[in-house]
Amino acid sequence: MFKDLYNNKETEVETVIGPSVKVEGDFASKGNVTVEGAVYGTIKTDRDLKVGSAAKISANVFAANAFISGEVKGNVKVNDKLELADTSKILGDVEAKTLIIAAGAILNGKCSMCQETAQLPLSTDASQNGINFKKNNNKK
Amino acid sequence: MYQYFYDFFLSEEKYGKILALVESRLADLGMQGRTERLNLFKDPGESMAEGVKRGVKTVVAVGNEATLAQVINGVKDADLTVGFIPVGPQNEIAKILGIAEGTAGCDCLANRLTQKIDLGEINGQYFLSHVRTLTEGVFIRCGSDYCVRPVANHRVEIYNLPGLGTKADPRDGYLEARVRPAGGNSARATGRNSSFFGGNKQGESKETFFPIKKIFLESGGGGQIAVDGIKTINTPAEVRVIPQKLKIIVGKNRFF
Secondary structure, eight states: HHHHHHOOSSSSSOOEOTTTTEEEEEEEEEEEEESSSEEEEEESSSSSEOOOTOOOOEEEEEEEEEEOOSSSSOEEEEESEEEEEEOEEEEEEEEOOOEOTTTTOOOSOOOOOOOOOOSSHHHHHHHHHHHHHHHHHHOO | OOEEEEEEGGGGGGGGHHHHHHHHHHHHTTOOOEEEEETTTOOHHHHHHHHHHHTOOOEEEEEEEEHHHHHHHHHHTTTEEEEEEEEEOOOHHHHTTTOOTTHHHHHHHHHHEEEEEEEEEEEEEEEEEEEEOTTOOOEEEETTTTTEEEEEEEEEEEESBBBBBBBOTTTSOOOOEEEEEESOOTTTTTOOTTTTHHHHHHHHHEEEEEEEEEEEOOOOOOOEEETTTTTEEESEEEEEEEEEEEEEEEOOOOOO
């Protein structure tokens, strides 16, 4: 996905936080974000996030998709696909629908991938089944 | 009806010939109008207000970027279209707008290809192209949300127009904030050659850029900001975009 994203000339990276700056606070964007520098606080985007190998993020991260090859101290919550490169270092919990971890990546934190499963009405299904079962039992 | 604003530097003898050619071309095109001479103490807004009462619909800056900036700031809230005939030095913005110099600029005016574009505003003053910090230690603050602090030897630049190494679009309702190495690929620092219009791809990867609507430029004190490369103001400064503020006549070779 990210190879396609960053090789596609038509796809614009709208925000780049380069190594020449330090961002402090809650940084929010509606477009693709690339981080090569330092961020302290929160970083949130409605689209894709790329964290470069030299980037240092001390922040909670929210994105639609994320490709991380740098350091993140904080929780990472991704709606769809999270890819951790071999140089990545995550000190925090991660949450994603799809998770790809390269050999060499460091992940110290809880990993949650049951977002969709948790949203499924399992208990409702179970109770419905139960009700049906009871009803059937009653019929019997 | 047209109203022309000639910059005071055009009274120099060396511009006599080109001005005669421009006026002749405007007469050929049937685009004559009232002519005003600008100077540092004259507010073009007053002349424009009188012109509007007489039926003026288009005001034309004849001169350079400073002339254009003066005319744009004079328009204020009047329903006027702005034209530009570049004459003399310091006319990079004309290239971005796709307007050729001298008599060819008259033809652009006659073609009347009009675009409604955003303007930047810094401390109540409009800017068309960009603002750039001249001193170190100036940082960006976006309300109470976040701060962007450049490391040493880097400067903050805010763009409305593309070119000058940026892809800013003056029709998108955003300005583009950039943090660049001081003396790097900025508008004035690289000199007036064609290289800065194409950008510096190697340097670009080290740059920071993001879209903004409203930010503050602050410093510990003594920060200076160049507005369109013409005026200098001090920090702190509020910078914001005024979407679709300016109706301007452009050329077909414009950068956006």
